[in-house]
Amino acid sequence: MPEKRIVLENCGVIDPSDINTYLSRDGFKALEKARKHMTPQQVINEVKRSGLRGRGGAGFPTGLKWELCTKSPEKERFVICNADEGEVGTFKDRYIIQNDPFGIIEGIALAGYAIGASKGYIYLRAEYHYLRDLLENAIEQAKTKGFLGEKNNESFGIEVREGAGAYVCGEETALMESIEGKRGEARYRPPFPPEHGLWQKPTSINNVETLANIPHIIFRGAEWFSQIGTQQSKGTKVFSVSGDVEKPGIYELPMGTPLRELVEELAQAKDLKAAQVGGASGRLIPEEKLDTPLAFETVLGAGAVIVFSKGRNIIQVVRRNIEFFAEESCGKCVPCREGTQVMSDILRRFSLGQGTKEDLTILEELSNAMMLASLCGLGQAAPNSVSDSLLYFRSEYDT
Amino acid sequence: MSDENLSLELEKLCIHYKRHDDLLSFIKKVHEKCGYLSPENIKNVASLWNVSVGEIYGLTTFYVFLSTKPLGQNVVRVCRSTPCYLENCDMVIETIEKKFNIRPGGVTEDGKFSLQLVSCIGACDQAPAMLINDELYGNLTPGKIETILKGL
Amino acid sequence: MITIKLNGSNVEARRGMTILDLCKEKGISIPTLCYHPQLTPTGACRLCVVEVEGARTLVASCHTPVAPGMTIQTHSPKVIQTRKMIVELLLSAHPDFCPVCNKANVCELRMIAADLGVGLPRFRTKKRYYPIEDDNPYIIRDLSKCVLCFRCVKACREVKMANVYSVGYRGHSSKIIVDNDQPLNKEVCRQCDVCVLFCPVGALVLREERFRKISRKPFIIKG
Known part of the structure; x- marks a missing residue:
């Protein structure tokens, strides 16, 4: 399958600092259509029928999330655009913001209309501070044109909030804690954000890419969208490819495209040993499994693909991943706080060739415990690359 | 800036950010103004925002972009996650370490x-x-790092 | 009233109660560390995890409310193994001088470890050693023994309404702090021992009790 651009349709075509170039490509037509001809429930139904699922990694059905927000009797509701793209190897959200900020704004406004939100937030990671002016300029222009703010009887406004350097703040509950001015520690669930989210109000929190899909779905209809992709994963996915490839960068492909096509044909990987799909918390795919289709039902995550060529030592890579989690763990729950530390100690021993059989048993047991018992997605997904490397590259852990 | 001017300015900032209920941005602004968050600053922020000193200190030490120790005028942050590790980020770190004679986490003497x-x-x-x-x-090489650092 | 399948038998539960509340009512004991009946749940220690059918992961019983039709296993092999690993993790980060700790006989961590049959941990990890804070007249704080259950933070906030403690740093370096990470020496702590009562381990001790012998039955590992 060749590249198919939906989310990235306007990237490189429009001028991200000029709303008129966006308007000339049917920009904000979806918002107008929704506000004039559709009820909020109809918007939600359309998104539900499209089969769109969250692009941040978890893959929760977007329409359902919105509907859950509207079920709450609470009238003050929020939309949050999660632009805290911390996952190692992901840079698609940066690319989308840099090239098409208006698409995101339209998506947030549509989400706001659908769930009846009074306000939208864009939580931008501190590392992307250089994108802030661009985003705020885009919001300002959308306001001047009357798509946001007081005019048009629509009082929905968008505010940019910035993080201060913490990977865990990409986790939805930690992100909300951070906006509230607290340490970015994950909250326990239930209650889920659509019920008690930001400031305990119903909140829909969606990834940049998810929201960038919304205008296209509303404008062209759910039928059109749901024809693309696989049974359980509709539409396209934007992939960030990095590592040992000739052409690292952003690629948008229909869901279900085999991994081989992305890394070998498009990104031109040579002598590939393995690819990690989904960033540091993603799955490790060995060369022989490269024909795995990329979709929620198989492997996807946030769409980060890091490629390792034959010369790479898998233990070193896995060790780097776990060290990353040890640095980024919020420290609240025991399995993640202590587990990542123990794991990185053991992996250090293995990388020096000093690992024992006992260490392997502990690694396996610890991976299980962390996956099963950690408080949030960070700790639950942290051991993924460890357990995959034990499955596919056990010989490298030669003891 | 004199202490009096500073506290006046902090008060103004506080009113602005309180309207948005945005403590983190307030702290970041103070950080930007003073270069780091000294115990004195933390105390001021805490009393202006009406929370405990520990809360502000806890917040500051949680986020890596905030510091409780003085930082240099220019903060160089080198990425060492997997993709950069594969492309030899150690070279970047070593080049900078050698050039400035500092260790990660350190500040140059000047x-x-x-x-x-x-x-x-x-x-x-x-x-x-x-x-x-x-x-x-991005796409750093020893030569490129040299040029970038010279330009600052 | 809703019906729930608990360890194979149907039981009645009230809406809104947590799985832990239900288990307590039914006489099923579940180990807890960060949970305390007088405090709001934290969900930090993960010792109280149970298996709920259909859930992707185990769920912590202390903060998960019961729902109609839930099928819960509180002592399945998966649950026990996970709890044991968590205790091992806690012990590996905890100093091993129990014999000279004056809370040794009333230490909740030891009690849980004994119950689960966990002895010495199979692995070592970095321990958090801090100087003992004994220069204040009321409470002696030895953070090396702290298991980061956050009960002192919550007790001070929710029971005493004093807010002396906060959480500082992050990840493995997380620490219960006072002001700018200063030794505990606050006037509000005069005649208040709330946090000491809530501390499950030997991290917080009243000055006058420091060297007093606290006797209890010995723990025997049931294995």
């Missing part, structure tokens, strides 16, 4: 530069990459 090692900065297509203050620099 107070001009700090070096920090950070997690993925979302520039994996341009690995190895680093941030200097808020500016992104």
Whole structure:
């Protein structure tokens, strides 16, 4: 399958600092259509029928999330655009913001209309501070044109909030804690954000890419969208490819495209040993499994693909991943706080060739415990690359 | 800035950010103004925002972009997550260490530069990459690093 | 009233109660560390995890409310193994001088470890050693023994309404702090021992009790 651009349709075509170039490509037509001809429930139904699922990694059905927000009797509701793209190897959200900020704004406004939100937030990671002016300029222009703010009887406004350097703040509950001015520690669930989210109000929190899909779905209809992709994963996915490839960068492909096509044909990987799909918390795919289709039902995550060529030592890579989690763990729950530390100690021993059989048993047991018992997605997904490397590259852990 | 002017300015900032209910941005602004969050600053912020000192200190030490120790005028943040690791981020770190004679986490003697090692900065297509203050620099080579640092 | 399948038998539960509340009512004991009946749940220690059918992961019983039709296993092999690993993790980060700790006989961590049959941990990890804070007249704080259950933070906030403690740093370096990470020496702590009562381990001790012998039955590992 060749590249198919939906989310990235306007990237490189429009001028991200000029709303008129966006308007000339049917920009904000979806918002107008929704506000004039559709009820909020109809918007939600359309998104539900499209089969769109969250692009941040978890893959929760977007329409359902919105509907859950509207079920709450609470009238003050929020939309949050999660632009805290911390996952190692992901840079698609940066690319989308840099090239098409208006698409995101339209998506947030549509989400706001659908769930009846009074306000939208864009939580931008501190590392992307250089994108802030661009985003705020885009919001300002959308306001001047009357798509946001007081005019048009629509009082929905968008505010940019910035993080201060913490990977865990990409986790939805930690992100909300951070906006509230607290340490970015994950909250326990239930209650889920659509019920008690930001400031305990119903909140829909969606990834940049998810929201960038919304205008296209509303404008062209759910039928059109749901024809693309696989049974359980509709539409396209934007992939960030990095590592040992000739052409690292952003690629948008229909869901279900085999991994081989992305890394070998498009990104031109040579002598590939393995690819990690989904960033540091993603799955490790060995060369022989490269024909795995990329979709929620198989492997996807946030769409980060890091490629390792034959010369790479898998233990070193896995060790780097776990060290990353040890640095980024919020420290609240025991399995993640202590587990990542123990794991990185053991992996250090293995990388020096000093690992024992006992260490392997502990690694396996610890991976299980962390996956099963950690408080949030960070700790639950942290051991993924460890357990995959034990499955596919056990010989490298030669003891 | 004199102490009196500073506290006056903090008060103004506090009113602005309180309206938005945005403590983190307030702290970041103070950090930007003073270069770091001294115990004195933390105390001021806490009393202005009406929370305990421990709360503000806890917040500051949680986020890597905030510091309770003085930083250099330019903060160099080198990414060492997997994609940059594959593209030899150690070379970047070593080059900077040698040039300034500092270790990660340190500040040069003239107070001009700090070096920090950070997690993925979302520039994996341009690995190895680093941030200097808020500016992104990618596809680094020893020569390129030299030129960039000279230009500051 | 809703019906729930608990360890194979149907039981009645009230809406809104947590799985832990239900288990307590039914006489099923579940180990807890960060949970305390007088405090709001934290969900930090993860010792109280149970298996709920259909859930992707185990769920912590202390903060998960019961729902109609839930099928819960509180002592399945998966649950026990996970709890044991968590205790091992806690012990590996905890100093091993129990014999000279004056809370040794009333230490909740030891009690849980004994119950689960966990002895010495199979692995070592970095321990958090801090100087003992004994220069204040009321409470002696030895953070090396702290298991980061956050009960002192919550007790001070929710029971005493004093807010002396906060959480500082992050990840493995997380620490219960006072002001700018200063030794505990606050006037509000005069005649208040709330946090000491809530501390499950030997991290917080009243000055006058420091060297007093606290006797209890010995713990025997049931294995």
